[in-house]
Amino acid sequence: MKRLFLQASAWILCILLATACKNAPQNMNGGSYKTMEVTRGTRTLNQNYTAVINGRQSVEIRPQVSGTITQICIDEGAKVKKGQTLVIIDQVPYEAALQTAVANVKNAEAAVATARLMAESKEELFKEHVVSDFDLQTARNSLFQAEATLAQAKADEINARNNLSYTEVKSPVDGVSGMLPYRVGALVDASISTPLTTVSDDEEMYVYFSMTESQILSLIRANKTLEEALKQMPEVGLQLSDGLTYNHKGKIDAISGTIDANTGAVSLRATFPNPEHMLRNGGSGTIIFPYVKENALIVPQEATYEIQDKIFVYKVVDGKATSAQVEVFPVNNGKEYIIEKGLKEGDIIIAEGAGLIQEGTVITPSDSNDQPAQ
Structure with missing residues (x-):
C-alpha cells in the first residue's frame, strides 16, 4: 500500500511540474536570429x-436539302479547301425538279408571247373602234397575268438550280475536317442533330x-x-x-x-x-x-507568418521584434511574396522562423544577417 501511495504521489508531482512548465512565460530575453534588409527587385510570376x-473558324457542315448520301468525297481528318466538295446527296430528284422548272419557264414564256400578241391586236382593233375598252383592258390584264406566271416560273427554276447545287455539300472555309458520322446510303436532311462533319x-x-x-x-x-x-x-x-x-x-x-x-x-x-x-x-x-513586377519589394515566405488569413512579418525596431501586417500581391512563386503595403525599402526583418518569435523579443542578428533577397 505504501508503495502504491509513493507511485501515485510521484505521478501527481510530474503532472504539476509539466503544467507549470507549460504555463511559464516564454523567454523574452531573445537570441540570435537571421535578419535581412528589405530590397527591391524584378520578378515574373505566372x-x-x-x-x-x-x-x-470552326464550321458545322449540315445539308440544306434532304436525301440519301451517294458519295463521300474526303477522308476523315483531311485538309480541305474552300469550295471543295465533301459529300454528295442523291441528285436524281433534284435534276428532275430542275427540268420541270425549266419546262415551266418555257411554257410561261410562250404564254406571255401569246398574251402580248393578243394585247397588241386589241390595241389596233380598239383604235378602229372594232372592240370595246373592256376587251382591250381584258387583253392587257391577260398579258400582265402571263408575265407574272413567267416571273414565278423563273423563280422556281432558280430555286431548283440552288437545290441541285446543294446536293454537293462543299466546305465554306479552308481547314481540317472532323469525323464523318454518316456513310453512303444514310438519309439526311437540314434538321439532323449531328452535323455531316466539322471543318476547322x-x-x-x-x-x-x-x-x-x-x-x-x-x-x-x-x-x-x-x-x-x-x-x-x-x-x-x-x-x-x-x-x-x-x-x-x-x-x-x-x-x-x-x-x-x-x-x-x-x-x-x-x-x-x-x-x-x-x-x-x-x-x-x-x-x-x-x-x-518591376522594382517590387520582395521577401521570402519563410520570413512571414499568418493569423486568420492575414500575413505578418517581424521588423527589427530598436533591437526588438515588432510585428507588422503586410499586404502581398495575390500571385506568388511559392517561395517569395511581393509586398504591396506594410514594408518599405531598407526595413530590417526576421528572415527565418518568424512564427516562433514573440512581440518584443530582443533580437541579436546572426553572422548571416542583413542579407537582401535574391
Whole structure:
C-alpha cells in the first residue's frame, strides 16, 4: 500500500511540474536570429488558367436539302479547301425538279408571247373602234397575268438550280475536317442533330479562358482603360494536356464585354499560331499568364507568418521584434511574396522562423544577417 501511495504521489508531482512548465512565460530575453534588409527587385510570376482550344473558324457542315448520301468525297481528318466538295446527296430528284422548272419557264414564256400578241391586236382593233375598252383592258390584264406566271416560273427554276447545287455539300472555309458520322446510303436532311462533319480553320487557334471580375478590374485600374489594358497584355504561354509547354507564344486580343452571372468570370481570348498543326479544335490546355513586377519589394515566405488569413512579418525596431501586417500581391512563386503595403525599402526583418518569435523579443542578428533577397 505504501508503495502504491509513493507511485501515485510521484505521478501527481510530474503532472504539476509539466503544467507549470507549460504555463511559464516564454523567454523574452531573445537570441540570435537571421535578419535581412528589405530590397527591391524584378520578378515574373505566372498564374495558370484552364483553357479551351478552338479553331479560328470552326464550321458545322449540315445539308440544306434532304436525301440519301451517294458519295463521300474526303477522308476523315483531311485538309480541305474552300469550295471543295465533301459529300454528295442523291441528285436524281433534284435534276428532275430542275427540268420541270425549266419546262415551266418555257411554257410561261410562250404564254406571255401569246398574251402580248393578243394585247397588241386589241390595241389596233380598239383604235378602229372594232372592240370595246373592256376587251382591250381584258387583253392587257391577260398579258400582265402571263408575265407574272413567267416571273414565278423563273423563280422556281432558280430555286431548283440552288437545290441541285446543294446536293454537293462543299466546305465554306479552308481547314481540317472532323469525323464523318454518316456513310453512303444514310438519309439526311437540314434538321439532323449531328452535323455531316466539322471543318476547322487551324492556321491560327483561339484559346479561351476566364479571369475573375476582380482580376479584370485590377488590370483596368493599372492601365486606366479596358482598351489600354488589352494593348498592354503580355504574351502568354500554353501548357498542353500532356503537361508540355507549347512552342509558340500567344497574344490576348479579346476580352468579353459581359460578366457571367453564374460564375462571376470574364472570358478572354488568346490567339496562337499553329504552323505545325499541333493544336486541334476542341482541345484543352492551361494558359500561363505572366505578371512582371518591376522594382517590387520582395521577401521570402519563410520570413512571414499568418493569423486568420492575414500575413505578418517581424521588423527589427530598436533591437526588438515588432510585428507588422503586410499586404502581398495575390500571385506568388511559392517561395517569395511581393509586398504591396506594410514594408518599405531598407526595413530590417526576421528572415527565418518568424512564427516562433514573440512581440518584443530582443533580437541579436546572426553572422548571416542583413542579407537582401535574391
